[in-house]
Amino acid sequence: MWHRLRALWRNLAHKQVVEDDLAQELDSYQTMLVDEKSRAGMDPGAALRSARLEMEGREQIKENVRDVRLGVAIDTFFSELRQSLRGLRRSKDLTILCSIMLALGIGATTVVFSIFYAALIQPLPFRDSDRLVELHESRLRRGIDHAAFSEANFWDVRAQNHSFKEVAALHYDEANLTGDGPAEKVTDRSVTVNFFRTLGVSPVLGRDFTGSDDQNGFNNSVVILGNKFWRTRFGADPKIIGKTLRLNDRACIVVGVLPPGEPWISDQVYQPFGYRADANRESWEYSVIGRLAPGVSLGAAQADLTRVAAMLAKAYPGADQGIGFALSPASNWIASNNARRALWVLVGAVSFLLLIACLNMANLLLARGTARQREIAVRIALGAGRARLIRFVMMESLLLSLFGTLLGLALADATLRGLQAMAVQGIPRLAEATLNPWVLGFSVLIAILTGVLSGIAPALQTPASGTANAMRDSDHQTGSREQNRLRGVLVAAEVAISFLLLVGAGLLIRSFTELMNVNRGFQTENRLVFSVSMPESYYQNGAGKQFVDRFFQRLSALPQVIAAGAVSSRPIEGADTGMNIVAVPANNNGSRMSALSGPPPWAGWRIISPDYFSAIGLPLLRGRAFNERDKPVWTEHGQPVPRRRVVISQHLAKLLFGNQDAVGKRVALWGNSSLDAEVIGVVADSRERGPAHSPTLTVYLPYGRNAPVSEFVLHTRGNPLALAPTVRAIVAKLDPNLPVADVRSFEEVVDRSLSPQRFNVILLSSFGGLALLLATTGIYGVLAYSMNRRTAEIGLRIALGATRANILGIVLRQGMRPAFAGVLLGALGAWWLSRYLATLLFGIKPFDVFTYVAVAALLLATALIACLLPGRRAMHIDPAVALRTE
């Protein structure tokens, strides 16, 4: 062993000594051989010649010895590395072109993978997250499989189940933070005290909620802050614990700060809530999570919950009729199925792009390989084996991919930062996507794969035979025709893959335009939306209504405002509050409502101001809108029961009353016959949840002293955002304690809701565009090169009377053949693959003939342009000059 190490050291560190020694040894061998032959009677000249012949070429012997030396791999590696670098420096253009191509490919791959990693691979920031589940209520008979919990059902499940270690609930609220600085609206989650314990999250500062926190009165309220909020609002103040915040005019003491992370723990403020005996069973508002008890499987927990559901359905036949519970494991918390699908599509697309970059580089290296035949022949003559030559070519492509990777990583880093700065919506955990070790490792893997993949073809065409053949002028080798065919195949593959990418991009673009043009019900042009949130007390003493009325007065006095309205929950971005709604049979003539055979529909409810419909541009189809005399449907404390009136959406009217006129009919709100109301109007359907969702069923309720509205919509003349400062000024003047938040144009709200789709469109389109560019350079490169080689032939043809049209025909045939083949293959592949896009598409079929035809036309047209340049050159070949070069 010791021996070997010494030899290795000598071979590597004292290379010159070892080499000299070998040279001397061979010299000595030869001298003695000559001696021997002379002694045998040869004359000295003949003896020397004969000895040399017997030595079979000293350099090859040396090579053979070098090949068996210890450390030969390391040694040749470095020498080949040096040679490759020298070679790459010599052909700068090619090096730069290949590096850029690979940088684009690898950069794009890295970006997609880092997003993919953050969204789908990176573990949740919770202890033993595989034991965590989210619980939903369901009413399968009514087609509801994932609803929020009602508070009472949550407490019952928590008490009755036998399969969870902990069950915890969270309720979405907002609160006004006042005190230091201007009033601010913050997300304020109410959670059960065991919520963070259930997740397995401990505060980074201070303490978690404890059992006594939820039993206190208002005078000793506690809050835990989200990490980001703590950093941005309080400058990561380490002494925040024990400080007092004013939330909705209540003093709250900060007891803890959460660690960063998503989901559940990324909101701003968390407050505890405790058990209430009078908890509501009708309103589905709570998110519920559970940690499975040790040894309990998901299936067992599901069975246990089914038992609890049966108990609840029996005990509360009204609210819990047909109740069931659904469990979804924590692995589904980050990315929805559609987001998952979209990410997989992006991964597929970017792999295709990388493949095209590889093919293109292989093509360029092939072309250069031909030009280098002579260099390679010289290497063979000097004793380089085939294996070594292949290594040499591989080394080059690996080096190129290394350059490409370095450049690509820089590109990826910049792109990621850009995406994060733009805060693209709808990509799960985008903010957490970084070039972490996993991503870097993946990129290195990709780089090696790329290097090998693009080196294979050039490496395999290193001549296996005949140095003499290769030494001759390389342009007239018999192998070149075969090689040309190989390059044609590579180009066809590039075109085919580009076709796939372009079809993908085309389908998404078409789908996106459909999405943008779909009838949304409401209007988005020249609408300003903003929220002015009021503390709950404003709705107990009527201050809220007073404020809103005065605010409307001021707003309608503005010349820029056409209409001003308000709603309890903003379309698309706001919470989706819902209720069961039932048609009440008219009691005067006893006619039965036949439409009531099915289960009662679930409809979203919104509280609105009288002018909301005109402000948001929702057309009134029948009856009338609300006016100031219409009072909230909730009975105010100490007041007589109001005459309840509602406006419903078109489709809901049809579901409830069939073809009869809904105006004047009565409905039971929340499925409660004591909450019956008169329908006074019908408005058009709207896509409350965004253009990508189906129109919703909606019940509109009038606002009032005890029915809050906090989202305002202004129909403006001209740019809506120009009005924002005025609005802020008016609110500040009317009530400085009320924060104005989320000021946006309605267009922007819609745009943001389509952000995931837009992101896919942009990414896939840029991949498609890059693919097209690469494929075009591929076609051009092959053709230009081959026309160069055929100069003499074409000169001869012209001399023999071929017209320019003939010549152009030759060029086009050669150039367009792989393009056509590629388009054909691509169409087949796209037809096969586009089914995976189906769920991401809106309004069009995966096999959209228009897209396919457009892509084929685009590809062929670009290919034609790529052919025309070499074609023009060929047409203008001067036969006299061309033939003389022969």
Added chain:
Amino acid sequence: MKTPPPSASTALLQGTLDVLILKVLALEPLHGLGISRRIAQVSGNTFQVKPGSLFPALHRMEEAGWLSSSWGESENTRRAKFYRLTKAGTRQLKQETDQWARISAAMASALEMS
């Protein structure tokens, strides 16, 4: 580069060369040409070792620790590099000789049977 097809007289079985070199060096230290000539001699001219295979073998075996080398003077007063067997080389020779004995016995009996 085409090499002529190996004739029966020069074809060395894989691994044969090593044991032959070890064997001839067991008697006395020799230089490259000497080894080549001695192998031809002891094998009755059956094996002609060309420098193209001799030197790689020598260097490989030296690095393996079976041989050691030093510069000296040849019988004809030429400077030459002499190889000698080390202890490890002697062990290796013993091992390979045994193996060859087993193989040749096995081959002999196999060929006799047919």
